[in-house]
Amino acid sequence: MHVLLQLLDFALAIYTWLLLGVLVLYWLVEFGAIDPRGSAVAVIRGWLIRVAAPALRPIRAILPEFGRVDVSPLLAILAVMAVRYALALYVMPRVP
Secondary structure, three states: OHHHHHHHHHHHHHHHHHHHHHHHHHHHHHOOOOOOOOHHHHHHHHHHHHHHHHHHHHHHHHOOOOOOOOOHHHHHHHHHHHHHHHHHHHHOOOOO
16 A cells, blocks of 8 residues: 555656646747747647646636736646645655
């Protein structure tokens, strides 16, 4: 059981980094720092959006528009971090 919880925590950590990549990519594209039509950027952007969509869709349904800035990845990162913290605090077995 302990190994499964550690694996879940590791998967959530990886997902946090992917959401951070989505956040940075959204902001770089929105502010014109990178061209979203470039082949490498388009492939990475498409993959990240497909991976992050299940977490971002419910947040975007609730969150009002903030103009050009998309803060839903930031809120998803905070939610995943809260889950990891609760997992570490309440579920993970304590080692004496």
